[in-house]
Amino acid sequence: MQDEARHVAYGTLHIRHAVEADPDVAEEIHEALDHGEKAMVALGRAPDMSTAIALLLAGGADRVEDVGFPLQQRLSRNQFTSYLARCERAGVSRPERTTLPLDELGIDLDQIKAGSL
Numbered sequence: 001m002q003d004e005a006r007h008v009a010y011g012t013l014h015i016r017h018a019v020e021a022d023p024d025v026a027e028e029i030h031e032a033l034d035h036g037e038k039a040m041v042a043l044g045r046a047p048d049m050s051t052a053i054a055l056l057l058a059g060g061a062d063r064v065e066d067v068g069f070p071l072q073q074r075l076s077r078n079q080f081t082s083y084l085a086r087c088e089r090a091g092v093s094r095p096e097r098t099t100l101p102l103d104e105l106g107i108d109l110d111q112i113k114a115g116s117l
Contacts, residue, residue, distance in 0.1 A: 008086065015090040029092050037100055044076060077105045084112050 019026045043049055050072060055061060057075070058068030080100055084107065087094045095102075095109050102109065 012086050012090045015092065019091040026092055030097060033094065037098060041100060077107060080105055081107050088112055
């Protein structure tokens with residue numbers, strides 16, 4: 001886990017440096033993130049994928065409704081919150097541009113913008 005955290009931190013700092021060195025790079029990064037977010041939302045809303053993840057999180061079909069789907073929603077909220085916070089740290093603020101269903105996910109943008117994550 002520590003190695004992964006180092007890689008993510010390095011990538012975040014690398015993007016930040018690139019944006020600081022050439023602000024025009026930010027638009028290219030935003031365009032790439034626009035496409036990536038659309039793919040993430042489509043994948044997350046695909047019934048076969050969301051049901052499979054919920055089944056795995058619930059440990060089987062018996063508890064998929066009361067355990068699996070709520071855990072899946074929490075997982076998605078945590079993933080997207082972390083993603084948006086990393087974008088902030090990298091200098092490519094996404095809240096005004098993102099097409100992610102922030103309200104549906106229950107993401108607190110004030111917390112992200114304040115950098116308290």
